[in-house]
Amino acid sequence: MNTRHYPFWPARIPKSLTVPATSLYDNLEVTARRYPDKPAILYYGGVIPYRQLKNRVDALAGFLQKRLGVTRGDRVILYMQNSPAFVTGFYAILRAGAVVVPLNPMNVTEELAFYVEDCGARVALVGQELYPRIAPLLGETVLDRVVVAAYSDDVPEEREWEFPDVVAAPRMEAPDERAILLSEALEAGLAPVDPGVRPGEDLAVLPYTSGTTGKPKGCMHTHRSVQANIVSAVVWSGLTSEAAVLGTLPFFHVTGLQHSMNAPIYAGATVALMTRWDRQLAAKWIERYRLTHWTNISTMVVDFLANPAIGDYDISSLTSIGGGGAPLPEAVGERLQAMTGVQYSEGYGLSETISQTHMNPPDRAKLQCMGIPAFDVDARIIDPETGRELGPGEEGEVIVRGPQVFQGYWNQPEETAKAFIEFEGERFFRTGDIARYDEEGYFFMVDRVKRMINASGYKVWPAEVESILYRHPAIREACVIGVPDPRRGETVKAFIVLRDDQRGQVGEQEIIDWARERMAAYKYPRLVQFVDRLPMSGSGKILWRKLQEEEWAKANTTS
Template identity: 35%
Template structure:
């Protein structure tokens, strides 16, 4: 079984029920199935066949859902990409991922025109049309160098076949490749198979008791694995309705939850903080919610308690990572929730805390969290050595330090890696450092995460420069050209030299202590 075939079974049972509500428009399960078939058959006509890679560079919309399931049904492997990435970041993923076709918004055509010379494998750019508005510049696409590669998403639906049988999808075939930031500074493509995604969607839906009566607020970014499984695939497998929100805003969320009587909300701690701080809201605004789900980063206990007290709705915190499709733990609904914990292992997934030798530790001892189950990735795309280092004897080594209590509840203690989490997004210091090292006036640089009241963490940068005329603004502008906005340092501090140990290694801990003492 896989996502595509399970969705078809769901359609037979709930054909006239809304699958999607987007900006006031409802799409039934039967209509969604028809659109998926038409898009899949049109991809097939373009020459996209089993095993080909298709990039989806879109935000939250029915376009994304139809693209995802349509490409999967056609037998392709989907590579979701954050549409706010810079041309450098997008081009790297497309080239490394051997992408043959890209699905994106017409608003991003100037960006792809700029990248045209560095995307040799891309034969088709499928554009999703957006309505005219004052922010949309007039663009004569016939004058673009990429014009011959352009295809209309709308036209593909209009000429596609409502009935389409794609190739046989095997459990071990790669369905999605999710690029995650790596410690080397370049993203790694986690290969998730049909079995990985299907099993995690079904097990998550069952664990969270998602049924056809649920209306799930889908405001997390769909290109991120948290949304992909928890707020998109899991609900669709069980006949729930997706209330798709293109952009998170506390006011919009409160209005939509109230209007449609939504029952499930999933978000990162930053979102909960903004909802809690929204003065105009009260308990009545979220009274229809039966559960809130938090992930992406550890949720401060004070925030969790404050949110639950104000809105009288339980927050179930969980844990996952791209390499595990992603969910491994959630606080259970049938037993007491423990604030500060990521809960217990979901069904069919085993979590374990081990020492450096891979031996399981007794309760309340800190070690590395490792994971095993049908949700664990096949490996990293074209990176056998990294795969072998991460998956050992069937266990996925997460790199996160954790402990387990006597009741089987896990707690994340710290991150073994130097990853910074900004509003639920992963930022690796080295990725930012390498960008700054490319600046001709930068001698040394160290990046670390510091506490931030709104986004959990912020990126802090320390640099040593040759030219004393270089300002913080100049370096920040340089960063904005090369990395996504959320990775750009919140602040840059200039030093005469960086603290180092006797071997010359930069002492991040000393820098962090220096920040905390101020």
């Protein structure tokens, strides 16, 4: 194991952690027993204590089991925005012994159809604003029942805070006999039965990673692998029962799921939960609730500090601020530290590792740095072609081994086999990211082996976008790349060769509008350029990197 970073390990924190041999639901059950009346969730003026949260979870789990026939090992889709309903749904699925399949609420019907069929989910828990997108799949796919949640059920009638429209929307009537309102499921008061979960073996969460080959892949995580990173997050960031967390990252994503929901529940902390990012409200809540912990992405911090009124708020309660997805600009990190006295602590992880494998020591963080390997993580740098291990300052692929690494890709044994490598007699996961580490064992991102675009912290795989674009009848060839964007970091651009009979008949905006209807908002091409031909290698491969280098060189020239 590479231990070069050990001299810089945070004081009074062990270098190894014992992973709990219990289920994720057990975390909530224990916390509710310890702190029954303590607020678990603060939601736009609404307060949900731990006892109430557990009772809601149990009631929904009983309904899933006894009315909808959910049994151990079933996959259940969780398709909604950050809300108490999301938290309830997540733990209820686990209490029923099933597997949570968290989906991005930006996904549209065509994308949802793939996930439903791929994981074989018969049941979905859905935000009511998203129901029209999933409704066409009822009866047309394996999906046959949907539980519909209204976020407004959890906010008070008298408003102290401004609600997003989606939170203020009144509860809808059940639109179909196959759709059940969450409120009715909870009122049924059905007690769950013990599904006999085996935490070390049974799957708990199946997050999907965007597909490098055009189709997303489900990452199989057991209760044990998820628990490993929950405990890791709690110990590393000093989460206690007195902590108060600002929850702004989307919970469908592993970073928000682990750091802003699962870790606080394990610790008995309180989460001030935001459905839509609002920089003004974030500052108000930090001041009002004396929030201590905030995990985010760099674009949120940039926007937060750009608020002209930020100096009017007391945000001194913050003791832990960090995140991942994209490096935080150095000047922004320095300004944040000047205002709060807290150094921004970046981390690194993937869906395949259910969040972090690397974290910066809170008291010795380096900006624009992945951090050092987390508890019990063995991270190496190898030559991606030869597999030879590289030393300090040498650039190569990051491979990791640890308790949080997934079991493999759902129903994709060949992709699973390619994702791992045997190194020094152990099984390591190949991240596909190019990095280096310094003499102190801190890792720094350099590039990617895989073609991935990082748009506002969301991963976009060009092959997936291209596979959808090829369905357009006017498109003969397409190449998707990431180009610089001042707000999103990178944005998606498509170079397109039209079929001969379509030239002059179709415009760039028409392609963009068509793609918007078939892809999530962060994924569709914001820029389209028609070209006569795409650059090709001698073997007929499209030279996407050449196009990307030209675009970035152009941006650097004009900036």
